[in-house]
Amino acid sequence: MRYYFILLILVIGQTLKAQSELTFGFLPEIAVSHRWAEKWRVSGQLESMQQSFVNRNQERLEGYKYIRTDATSLLTYQLSPNWGIGLGGLARFENGDFVFRSIQQVTFNKRSSSLRFGHRLRTDQTFEPQSDIRLRLRYRFSLEIPLQGQTLNDGEFYTLWSAEQIGIYQTRELDWEQRLSGVLGYYINSNHKVEFGLDYRLDKFLDNPGRHRAWTMLNYYLNL
Numbered sequence: 001m002r003y004y005f006i007l008l009i010l011v012i013g014q015t016l017k018a019q020s021e022l023t024f025g026f027l028p029e030i031a032v033s034h035r036w037a038e039k040w041r042v043s044g045q046l047e048s049m050q051q052s053f054v055n056r057n058q059e060r061l062e063g064y065k066y067i068r069t070d071a072t073s074l075l076t077y078q079l080s081p082n083w084g085i086g087l088g089g090l091a092r093f094e095n096g097d098f099v100f101r102s103i104q105q106v107t108f109n110k111r112s113s114s115l116r117f118g119h120r121l122r123t124d125q126t127f128e129p130q131s132d133i134r135l136r137l138r139y140r141f142s143l144e145i146p147l148q149g150q151t152l153n154d155g156e157f158y159t160l161w162s163a164e165q166i167g168i169y170q171t172r173e174l175d176w177e178q179r180l181s182g183v184l185g186y187y188i189n190s191n192h193k194v195e196f197g198l199d200y201r202l203d204k205f206l207d208n209p210g211r212h213r214a215w216t217m218l219n220y221y222l223n224l
Contacts, residue, residue, distance in 0.1 A: 068094035177203035
């Protein structure tokens with residue numbers, strides 16, 4: 001499965017090479033979740049976005065810069081073994097400003113032979129100081145593949161791939177964002193796992209050349 005990582009890097013590399021501006025940085029995340037009463041789960045995530053550099057036409061414009069920190073909480077209810085619904089919110093701290101985002105989502109997850117795939121449909125509303133509300137409609141498809149057998153067991157590696165399309169509406173203007181990510185994960189046990197990979201994002205391309213951003217991810221998940 002290492003060839004999937006090579007393909008992802010080549011695709012992102014060629015895409016970034018063809019455009020005029022590139023932002024590269026780090027996107028570490030810590031996530032904690034807890035299930036109770038069989039069907040209810042509460043989860044929290046802490047994510048930090050840090051810019052490493054910005055290039056335009058192979059010329060460096062900016063170096064390292066802290067961008068923002070996001071704290072997300074989500075309450076989900078399992079309607080059936082495959083279907084779930086959730087409500088939550090995000091608190092963002094950016095440039096001294098506080099931003100709040102409300103979240104609603106529907107998920108479908110299923111395991112087929114050795115693969116585990118998922119669909120997520122999410123809507124969110126972002127409230128920012130001195131800006132109109134920003135509305136987004138998001139769809140994400142994900143695929144998890146064990147690397148050491150038909151099922152994922154303790155102490156084994158896996159890959160997780162996802163593609164997401166995001167429609168954005170704010171101040172009577174439409175935008176579209178595309179995301180592609182791939183990670184190599186290590187499943188320690190049912191309570192702990194870690195992931196390392198790449199997250200590529202393209203937006204502001206409907207009426208402009210587009211904004212290309214590539215983030216290195218390091219994620220840790222704790223299930224209580």
